[in-house]
Amino acid sequence: VELMDGKLEVESAPGKGSTFSFDLKLEELPSSESALFNAFTSLHIAKYEQKHPEKSDNYLDNSFEYYATEVRLFDSVNELKKIKESKSCNNYWIDIENAKQYILDSLRHIDKTQLIIIAHVTSRDKLDSLGVPQKNILYKPVTLSKVREVLLRESGVTTEKTHEATMAEVHFDAKVLVAEDNIINQKLIRHILEGSGLTVDMANDGMDAFEKRQRNDYDLIFMDIQMPIMDGVESTHEILAFEQENGEPHIPIVALTAYALKGDRERFLLEKMDDFITKPLDTSDLLTVLNKYLGNKVTKESKETQERATDSRNERIKELTASREEKLTADTKVPAPKEIQEPVMQQREISQKKKTEKKILLANSSLLEGRILAKMIAGLNLDYATLHKSSNLDDEIGSGHYDILVIDSEMLPEDLSSIEDQVAVIVLPEDNTEEILPDIKRGTIAPPALTKEILEVLINKYRV
Template identity: 30%
Template sequence: MLTALKDSMPILIVTSEWYVSHTTAVAEKLFAPVDNVINKHLEDLFIFPLCVEEQQKTIADGSLVQVSLRTSPNVQFLLSFYDVRSNEIFVHIAELSTYYCQNPLEDEQTRILRHAVNSANLGVWCYDLLNKTAYFSPKFKSLIGLPASAELDWDTLKSMIYHEDQPLFAELLAHHIEQGLMLHFEFRLEVRGTIHWFEFKGEQVKYCIRTHSVYGILADCTHEKDMLVALHDAEESKELAMQAGKIGTWRAIRVANQWIWNWDHQANEIFKLSEDDIGNLHLWEASLHPDDKARVTQALEASLNSGETFEQRYRGLLNDKDIVVVYAKGVVGLDEQGRPARIDGVVIDQTDVYIAQKKLQHINQELEQRVAERTADLEAAIIKAEQANRTKSDFLSMMSHELRTPMNGIIGSLDLMALSELDEDNQELLETASISANNLVSILNDILDLAKVEQGKMELESYPFSPSKMLNNIIKTFEAHARDKSVKLTVHEDIKLPLEVIGDENRVRQIIFNVVSNAIKFSVADREGGAKVTINVHWACEGVALSHLIFKIEDNGIGIAPEVQKKLFTPFTQAERSITRKYGGTGLGLAICGKLIDLMGGKVVLKSKSGEGSTFTITIPIWRPRTQQQPNILFNTLYWLSDTPWQSSLALTQLYNACTHFCNELKVIESPNEIKETDDTALIRVVTTQAGVCAEQIISPIPELVFLDEKAFANLNSTALTTQKPKPIAPQTQYAIGQLLSKLKVSQQNDEADLGELNDLSELDALLSLDNKVSSPTDDESDTSGKQHILLAEDNPFNQKLIVKQLSRLGVSCDIANNGKEALAMYKSQQYQLLLTDCHMPEIDGYELTKLIRAFESTEERSAIPIVAVTGAAMKGDKELCLDSGMNDYVSKPVRLQELKNTLGKWLDMDFTQ
């Protein structure tokens, strides 16, 4: 038999003790390199799942046992045991692959199964419990992130599993093998840095009653797991939201002709029902508030019958005492026939909202009552405030009138005196007094305008002005004061400074006025080199139209401590009380300056140290006019003769630069012999040394201006200089130099004319014209023939006298009425070309006088007389009050001659320009 089989089948014949007695040639080849297997025990040739003794007990005729080759454990065979005769067992050896592929039909089924498994993205695995070996399909390895060629054993797979899932993996596999429980669970495993979820299934395969292997599949269920987690989170979030919002759900389904009701635990909790009460509609109806029950049940029944949405807000009684307020809404669903088949809805506990609304209503009622009370109090306070404001306005108007009345006399007299023939000293004193008086009026205007200050704002004006002229006015105001305090006052103007800019001159002057005043006030005469105050004016262009005026005011006075600098621009703030006692002042000046600078959009920077002086740098945005004013060329050539180079000091540089604006050429010479005498030349002689003073006795062949420094003035004797009264080198502004050169030009044209120093060239021209037309007669000598005759209503004798002189100077005669009553009588009895009236007078004031005159004109059909108000009131609205009462125009005290002339020129048939 063996001979017949030896060439075809691997067969062994063993004894009952499993020793090999015969073998075929095919079988021998399986055991290579073992040369002879005869008398070998099967255990020497194969690795059995059990020990030999146990294994032999399980063997019977036809038994199958899966074994591994001893020499190659990875090679597995299936041994078939057959009893041939007594004490001999026939053992057939078959490889596992051969065994499972003997049937062609089974092979085709296997291929189909393999393709199906791959297309389903399933990994196949097999674990041999006997040999502790495992098989993993290429798809299995791909699913867990390994290449198909990678080596993978069972222990490696377990180590790759997420550490929290490893115990579960081992435990469930053991339960499956030992107890036959279903092997189906999920575990996590990291794939390419990301945690994936896998579904693990398996089933054991037994040979000879015992489990030899476990086969199964692996599927990636990460997506499904994520969806479940998201669904769970959403459900949990919904539950939490429903609980937080106290929202319950309810539903009813129609079965036959009955409605089956149900609601969730949250809805049950809202109505404080027990678990067994869920779905009991009668108990829910019993919990409704008696006042709401009929309405709610009828609405619900109507919705169930009609299919309309159910929506009600109602109350429920809990335990016959507590009230719950709910909002319920339900949507009806229809069946295929369009009949209501179900209703689904929500119920929301709004008790807290209801309570809050009740409290809010109560609070609103209280607030409305309080608002009504406060409104009444406020209205009463407004009435009092308006009364106080009217009182304040009346007081300010009265004070304005009382203060402006004497100022009118001062400034008017100065205006008239300026038209008189005065020597140069008196003319200069007159100019200083006039500038100081006008500055006082400006300060008075700021003080009286309390409404602007109280509101924290002021209305800025915008008009052309000369920055140099403004600076010159400030210098003239403080020049004598600085000289008395032995303070050297110096000014330096940027050569690029325009002749004219656009802005609020009064406010800019007020700022610089205050800072310069403080600099001189707090100067110290015993400083090394003497007390000094320097004003530097710079011009910084920022564009086509907008630029900046920068004032840098330096002093070497007492300085300001750092802790005081922080609050220096706060009202009523000074360094310390001893400073106030020594130097005086209210502490308001810089506070007002700070507000004005902020209002203009500028800034101020302070640098100071105690005992070393202070530097204020003030930057103010300013507009340039579209057409720049050209310099007034007074001389073709100016000669500059100085014993010191003009670049040697700031004061000389300022003087030199100022002169360049008024000539076509400024020539520096060393001797009068270099002068070429013509009709359009003048000499600027600068003396800073005693030698220069002596040289000054040389007479110039052309008109000249002489400037001396402090030392030269001290060494000057009365006979040294006779041609011109010398002027100080500093402080001199561009405007002041223009004034001096203008006078020199007039002197050159008319040696006999001595017109004095004037405010500006336009005033000079006007005055020359005026003097040619009008003489300066006294009151008694005035010839009124050909003059305009007007009526003056004024109760103040000083103002009467002043205005009469001003009118006489303008060629106008007048009659005087001491009050409004006299003025009305005189108006009715005579014909006048104009009425000039004060607003505040006894008997009848100017406003009432105007109304009476207008009424008389209307009744008597008399032509309207021009009425011009002359008043000291300067509050906002005063001009409108004058015009509303029937007046034609308005002149504010102090009355200036030029302003009076301009106003009368509009209403009288006279040519004041001649």
């Protein structure tokens, strides 16, 4: 931190623990977030805040200020009751780790769909007792992007707001070479890159990559470091020598590696690689690299799609601002009996629809690993249930509530035929267990270093 001209701080309180934080001076880069600055003026929320706010409160307040969301604070039941009776707020935000018990008890009088709960992933029992929908839970650490996603959903603006920064909506008319020896990684990387319109050529090792570069032209090369026969650094040296000797134009080479230690980036750049990205791939990092080296290869259709999304979003914000103001005004009127009955019926229809939606079953023998996996799924705003005993697996699958099973190798039954008829199976292997796992006809084996992004790709692959 000090080498980057930053400042490291620690705060400690008896009975509460310690909080470490640091500040860094970083280069400001263009971001699609600017399009959402002051974008949620139509939203009115109530937020629980103690008389002595903590750092997390200040961070959340700064996020609301950035998005221009109107906030009413309360720290007592009476204040909460007045806000509820005024019908002036769309949502109620409460950090259950900091809230007093009498505040939590009063939440039973609030519509659960209006509650936005902030909590640690370990507070499962508290969350279950509140009965709040999974999508209304904001797991710590709270970030600007997490707050943005909630505000986007609650404001009614569609996900096209985020289209400008997603791999699915940015397409490139380009050809890339990927040198990677792991078959599972090959499939995942190919799936992600081809989803952005790229033509992908695979090399199984460094020598194969060098030979393919000799025979073909590419717009970009992703080079794994640890490979058999010839590693990524040696392959890079051979490619550079070939280009120099034959007067060939240089093709940018991006190191693709699991290395993430201090100094690794500098080391690879010293080896004449052009850039560096870690595995497992983060789609935002990958998109940054693609825009950097293939910015001139973005297709016309992709640009037009983004422009249309931006125009549509801005128009939608205007419409919602007007409709929200009308709604808040109308909510203060005393409704006729018919006006009361209709929303109740609509709510029942929505609840019934939710009941019919399939969930993901997380079967894991380790409680800690199960919690980590649950946090990933929760971060994707997907419904799920957990299971820690293999003896209950058949009954759960047979209930018909699930369409995907994410299971570790210890709980995996030898015969998958009955299970695969009902759900797709994503297996979480332990080290060196791939060769003894049963054949999976409807599903796949997840890579050992599983991330939320990779898990999302696998789930979307098997969910219709």
